[in-house]
Amino acid sequence: MLALALGALAWTQVRRTMPDTDGTLQVEGLSAPVTVLRDERGVPDIYADTLDDLMIAQGYVHAQDRFFEMDLRRRITAGRLSEMVGEAGVETDKVIRTMGWRRVAEAELPMLEPSTRRALQAYSDGVNAWIEAQDGIGDMALEYTVLAQQNPDYRVEEWGPVDSLAWLKAMAWDLRGNYTQELTRARMRGKVSDSMMRDFFPEYDASQREPILSADEWTPKRDRGSSDPAPIEQAKGESAASAEAASLPSPGVRDEATQDALAAAGQALDAVPELLGHGEGIGSNSWVVSGDRSSTGKPLLANDPHLGISIPGIWYQVGLHCREVSEECPLEVSGYSFAGLPGVVIGHNAKIAWGFTNLAPDVTDFYLEDVDDEEQTYRRDREDVELTLREETIAVAGGEDVTMTVRSTVHGPIVSDVVSGVAEAGEDPEGVEGDSSYAVSLAWTALTPATTADAIFALNRAGDFEEFQDAARDFAVPSQNLVYADVEGNIGYQAPGAVPIRSYGVDGPPGLSPGQLPVPGWDSRFDWEGFVPFEELPHVYNPEDGLIVTANQMVTRQVRPFLTEDWDYGYRAQRILDLLASEPTITPDKMARIQGDTRHEFAPVLVEHLMRIELDDPFVEDARDLLREWDYTQPVDGQAGAAAAYYNAVWSQLVRLTFNDDLPSDLQASGSSTQWEAVTRLLENPRSGWWDNRGTAGVIEGRDEVLRQALVDARLDLTQRLGKDPSGWRWGDLHQANLTHQVLGGESVPAPVRAIFNRGGYALPGGSSIVNANAWDASAGFDVTAAPSMRMVVDLDDLDASRWVNQTGASGRPFDDHYTDQVQAWATAQTYPWRFTEGAVREAAEDELTLEPAAAEDGG
Numbered sequence: 001m002l003a004l005a006l007g008a009l010a011w012t013q014v015r016r017t018m019p020d021t022d023g024t025l026q027v028e029g030l031s032a033p034v035t036v037l038r039d040e041r042g043v044p045d046i047y048a049d050t051l052d053d054l055m056i057a058q059g060y061v062h063a064q065d066r067f068f069e070m071d072l073r074r075r076i077t078a079g080r081l082s083e084m085v086g087e088a089g090v091e092t093d094k095v096i097r098t099m100g101w102r103r104v105a106e107a108e109l110p111m112l113e114p115s116t117r118r119a120l121q122a123y124s125d126g127v128n129a130w131i132e133a134q135d136g137i138g139d140m141a142l143e144y145t146v147l148a149q150q151n152p153d154y155r156v157e158e159w160g161p162v163d164s165l166a167w168l169k170a171m172a173w174d175l176r177g178n179y180t181q182e183l184t185r186a187r188m189r190g191k192v193s194d195s196m197m198r199d200f201f202p203e204y205d206a207s208q209r210e211p212i213l214s215a216d217e218w219t220p221k222r223d224r225g226s227s228d229p230a231p232i233e234q235a236k237g238e239s240a241a242s243a244e245a246a247s248l249p250s251p252g253v254r255d256e257a258t259q260d261a262l263a264a265a266g267q268a269l270d271a272v273p274e275l276l277g278h279g280e281g282i283g284s285n286s287w288v289v290s291g292d293r294s295s296t297g298k299p300l301l302a303n304d305p306h307l308g309i310s311i312p313g314i315w316y317q318v319g320l321h322c323r324e325v326s327e328e329c330p331l332e333v334s335g336y337s338f339a340g341l342p343g344v345v346i347g348h349n350a351k352i353a354w355g356f357t358n359l360a361p362d363v364t365d366f367y368l369e370d371v372d373d374e375e376q377t378y379r380r381d382r383e384d385v386e387l388t389l390r391e392e393t394i395a396v397a398g399g400e401d402v403t404m405t406v407r408s409t410v411h412g413p414i415v416s417d418v419v420s421g422v423a424e425a426g427e428d429p430e431g432v433e434g435d436s437s438y439a440v441s442l443a444w445t446a447l448t449p450a451t452t453a454d455a456i457f458a459l460n461r462a463g464d465f466e467e468f469q470d471a472a473r474d475f476a477v478p479s480q481n482l483v484y485a486d487v488e489g490n491i492g493y494q495a496p497g498a499v500p501i502r503s504y505g506v507d508g509p510p511g512l513s514p515g516q517l518p519v520p521g522w523d524s525r526f527d528w529e530g531f532v533p534f535e536e537l538p539h540v541y542n543p544e545d546g547l548i549v550t551a552n553q554m555v556t557r558q559v560r561p562f563l564t565e566d567w568d569y570g571y572r573a574q575r576i577l578d579l580l581a582s583e584p585t586i587t588p589d590k591m592a593r594i595q596g597d598t599r600h601e602f603a604p605v606l607v608e609h610l611m612r613i614e615l616d617d618p619f620v621e622d623a624r625d626l627l628r629e630w631d632y633t634q635p636v637d638g639q640a641g642a643a644a645a646y647y648n649a650v651w652s653q654l655v656r657l658t659f660n661d662d663l664p665s666d667l668q669a670s671g672s673s674t675q676w677e678a679v680t681r682l683l684e685n686p687r688s689g690w691w692d693n694r695g696t697a698g699v700i701e702g703r704d705e706v707l708r709q710a711l712v713d714a715r716l717d718l719t720q721r722l723g724k725d726p727s728g729w730r731w732g733d734l735h736q737a738n739l740t741h742q743v744l745g746g747e748s749v750p751a752p753v754r755a756i757f758n759r760g761g762y763a764l765p766g767g768s769s770i771v772n773a774n775a776w777d778a779s780a781g782f783d784v785t786a787a788p789s790m791r792m793v794v795d796l797d798d799l800d801a802s803r804w805v806n807q808t809g810a811s812g813r814p815f816d817d818h819y820t821d822q823v824q825a826w827a828t829a830q831t832y833p834w835r836f837t838e839g840a841v842r843e844a845a846e847d848e849l850t851l852e853p854a855a856a857e858d859g860g
Contacts, residue, residue: 017142017813019064021847028129029056029122030853036061037845041832042810042818045319045841051115051329052122054320055342057851059126059159062316066339066812067130068141069312070163071156072743073340077166078102079394084147084154085743086397097392098406098413099447101169105162107449116454120161123342127159129854142814146744146753151397164341165453168477171338172446174282174307175358175478178515178566180667182366186518187664196662196689201566202677204554209570210577211554212481212493217540220560282307282786283552283568284357285595285771286481287576290546291489291796295587298797299485302591303346303355304788306773311739311759312819313807314789319841320344320460333460334836336790339812343456346792348802348836351463352486353794357550359479361499362514362564363445365528367411367521371439378409378439379522385410409441411521416440441521443528445498450476455496465492465541472496473534481550487796492541493548495555499537499563500528514562532561549576551771569673571601571769591793592803596829597771598634602676603647607632609683610650613708623715623726634770636732636763644731645722648767648782649714654679655778657706657713661694671778673769732763734782735774737827739808739820757814762827772829791831800840803831 021038034057035047044061048054062070075081079096081089096102109117137144137156147154181201188197284305291298307314315336320343322329335347346356370379377384388408393401407414416439451474458471468484472494475482479497484490502514504526519526538555540548552568579594580586607627615621623646630643651671658679659669669675682688686703693701701709722729738760740746745758764784766772775786792804805826811818825832835841 017139018816019813021064021849024850024852025133026854027056027060027126027851028132028854029125030851032853034851036847036849036851037841038810038847038849039835039841039844040846041821042816042847043317043319044810045321045334045835045845047321047323047838049323049329051119051322051331054322054329054331055119055122056126056129058318058320058337058342059123059128060130060851061126061318062337062339063127063130063159065810065818066312066316067127068143069812070127070159070340073167073170074159074163077105077170078163079392082394082396082399082402084151084397086151087399088748090394090396090402093394094392094402094404094418095415097394097404098415098418099169099442099444100406100413101173102162102166104169104447104449105165108165108451108453109161111449111451113451113454113457116457117161119342119457120164120453123164124159124161131156131158141812142756143741143744154397167338167340168452169446172477175360175480178360178362178364178564181566182362182364182516182518184663184667185516186366187667188662189517191664192662193689199682199685199688199690200659200678201674202681204565204567204569205677206554206557209553209574211556211570212548212550212573213538213540213543213556215557217543218538218556218558220538220558221536282358283360283572283773285551285572285576285773285788286355286357286483287547287549287551287580288355288483288485288491289580289586289591290491290542293546293580293584293586294797295585296795296797298487298489298795299353299491300586300588300591300796301348301353301355301483301485301491301794302595302792303357303483304595304773304791305346305356305358306775306786307789309737309739309784309787309789309807311741311745311757311808312812313809314338315345315806317790317804317806317810318344319836321838325350330461334834336792336806341456343460345456348794348796348799349460349462350487350799350836352468352484353796354459354468354485355483355792356480357483358552359481359495359497359555360552360564360566360568361479361497362516362562362566363477363479363498363500365411365443365500365502365515366518367409367441367443367526368518369409369411369414369439369441369521371414376407380410381522381524387414407439409521411441411443411527412447414439414441440518443500445500445531446477448476448498450474450498452476464488465490468492469494469539481552481555483548483550485794485796489796490542491546491548492539493550494539495537495563496534497537499532499561501530501532502526502562503529516565536561547577547580549573549580551576568769569677571673571676572771572773575599575601575771588793588795588801588803592791592829592831594771595788595791595793596765598766600632600634600644600647600767600770602673602680602769603630603632605680605683606651606654607647609703610707610711613704613711615708615711617712620712620715623718624711626726626729634731634767635765636735637730639727641731641765642727642729644767645729645734646714646718646726648731648734648776649718650710652778652782653710653713653717654706657693657710658682658690660779662690668779671768672775675778676769730763731765735764735767735776735784736760736782737762737764737774737784737787739823759808759820759823762823764827765829788826791826791829792834793831794834799836800833802834802836804834805831 032049037045046057075084079093082093134140286303288301294300316339318337319334320331322331325332333344333349335344376387390406393403455471455474462468462471475496476498482494484492551573553570553573554567626643626646633640634644635641655669655671691703691706741757764774766774768775774784776782777785790806795801806822809818809821
């Protein structure tokens with residue numbers, strides 16, 4: 001009966017919430033009519049006479065298709081999720097309020113260019129015009145009708161520019177770099193030897209997998225030096241404070257109290273929802289080839305950002321067109337936007353195209369703070385300094401308000417005492433004097449107000465590489481690899497972003513670089529000393545080989561400026577380079593085929609060792625035989641799909657047996673490229689401590705025994721999951737994408753409601769650290785955890801010949817035809833035509849909506 005009632009309720013609401021995409025609508029604030037043309041997949045191209053009208057229309061159209069998603073995003077980024085979902089949102093709100101995302105966005109707004117602020121306001125006017133046009137909250141989205149059963153008093157507020165800016169904090173958070181590795185290193189120090197930790201985080205092998213830029217393509221300036229990692233004694237000269245600080249105690253990272261404090265910090269930050277995704281699967285592929293290397297005679301540019309999977313998908317496709325391009329109305333741009341943010345984030349205009357991958361420099365540091373909880377002070381160079389305190393009140397739907405005190409140091413907010421139940425986590429730590437306890441603060445570049453929103457609009461307007469670089473100058477967070485191509489035949493690369501300068505070495509295991517472990521906040525020599533000047537960040541213009549490939553690998557072998565040592569290990573990047581080098585001329589179709597490549601570049605190394613293991617069980621040998629003729633690709637089915645299923649099951653067991661008994665239970669190995677590189681080296685060290693299982697006291701395992709056990713356990717696991725006959729196994733039966741609604745898709749929601757919003761069971765090829773990067777986490781199962789959030793190939797010779805696909809569809813409304821109408825193409829790495837010129841757009845249009853200025857009210 002519940003299912004029938006919910007079904008009837010849903011169908012009652014469907015017609016009320018469906019947007020009008022044909023005909024004429026009146027919109028408050030417009031100065032002249034605006035045309036919205038939608039193609040067969042509901043993707044809009046918007047045409048207006050003024051920039052204000054264009055932004056108003058984009059806000060209106062975003063709200064038509066994705067308003068609940070927009071409202072949810074602003075609630076999360078403001079730390080007000082509890083007002084929508086009740087008690088379930090409190091922990092998230094506490095962490096977001098502690099970091100103060102919205103406070104930073106509020107500080108950023110007056111820093112922006114007047115033209116950017118005007119665009120943000122016009123966009124907000126468009127969203128609000130849509131809100132005002134609805135008869136009630138039930139007309140806005142089906143989700144509100146469902147939520148009203150538990151929260152009948154919820155009200156939608158007007159949209160404002162800060163609501164848009166705050167989303168950039170979420171984007172920066174999920175793409176923030178090595179914070180997980182820093183916490184993992186610190187917590188491993190209490191469990192494993194220094195040599196084992198070095199084995200777990202091996203150095204990047206640039207001789208096997210090329211960095212983005214060679215030494216011939218970019219060399220840093222030699223006249224600076226302040227951003228080099230330097231011995232601690234050289235950090236700040238001989239000031240009285242630093243001389244005094246030299247005798248301060250070093251952090252006792254191995255002691256139990258400090259380990260508890262670090263665990264508490266990680267627990268708190270894990271309360272932030274996955275907005276774009278997190279983990280090793282978060283990255284991207286982007287590459288560009290010059291006209292000399294392409295079949296068209298002009299550059300080709302490809303991009304597929306790897307982010308978390310969700311429904312609706314993260315991106316919203318849109319074209320923004322000034323009918324007459326001028327200085328006053330400069331936009332003629334098409335690409336991928338965020339619902340809730342004006343402009344286009346990734347795409348092309350009439351002259352240039354650009355793509356993003358995550359640069360992932362080290363932009364966060366954890367500081368161990370020597371805190372006196374009674375006095376509310378902390379130590380700085382042997383002085384007591386007052387903590388900065390502020391009160392935050394969280395309104396909770398259906399419950400009592402929650403009041404919290406946010407504590408901050410000079411480094412940033414204290415995050416180790418946010419989640420309830422950990423107030424005593426850092427008591428009595430090793431190496432700290434008196435009655436103080438450790439707390440953990442977070443320094444993060446995105447908590448410094450910046451002008452990233454200016455960069456988005458500047459990219460949309462840029463017409464050449466110089467203007468592209470000028471735009472990148474404002475792109476503070478998250479730091480990205482930006483690739484470039486233009487219709488004149490030029491290609492380029494720029495690394496932008498706020499990258500901290502650290503002038504210290506870390507007192508720890510040999511080989512550790514700045515930012516790899518938490519550092520003592522009581523010693524000012526460990527403070528950041530500013531940010532790397534933009535002119536000193538890596539870049540290249542028209543490299544001689546005509547290729548630029550970025551896939552989260554090392555940017556350059558140069559040690560200055562220091563970016564990070566926690567790169568993706570470059571397997572995807574090298575595979576793309578090899579595929580591009582395999583043919584003298586690259587076609588647009590070749591670019592698209594590369595995006596769907598599923599070869600596993602580490603598998604040949606491991607399979608060679610697996611085939612040497614002696615087995616005395618035909619039952620297991622029957623499964624291992626799948627690997628004998630395997631071509632190392634990972635399709636969903638067929639002979640290779642069966643082999644991929646077994647190989648990945650073996651890998652999952654191998655990761656568990658090798659690493660997880662030595663890692664904290666909440667930081668288990670994911671099985672991605674870090675472990676690929678680690679196991680590559682461990683295979684040559686058969687008696688490494690990593691091969692010994694702590695759970696088998698008195699028995700010392702070696703490499704071959706662990707490999708044998710992984711083969712056996714994987715055979716048993718897949719027999720239970722997929723059946724006894726290995727030839728019938730399918731990688732696609734294990735490796736599936738389940739698209740889950742962020743609010744109404746979880747297990748706590750009744751199944752009939754989940755069925756309305758969720759979609760799932762999509763068998764996907766590829767895997768973690770593969771070009772077709774449908775990632776999975778070996779500690780959690782085979783389901784897809786991150787994937788290409790979209791794919792695009794831009795043809796700079798004929799922009800109408802470009803191709804694209806989104807993860808789900810244009811609409812966020814579950815009964816809309818465009819809710820999931822791109823999923824199947826996305827799952828199989830297919831793309832659709834991406835039309836740009838007005839003639840091509842009109843020819844493909846299936847809906848035409850005219851937005852007219854609202855009629856003036858009769859004042860008589």
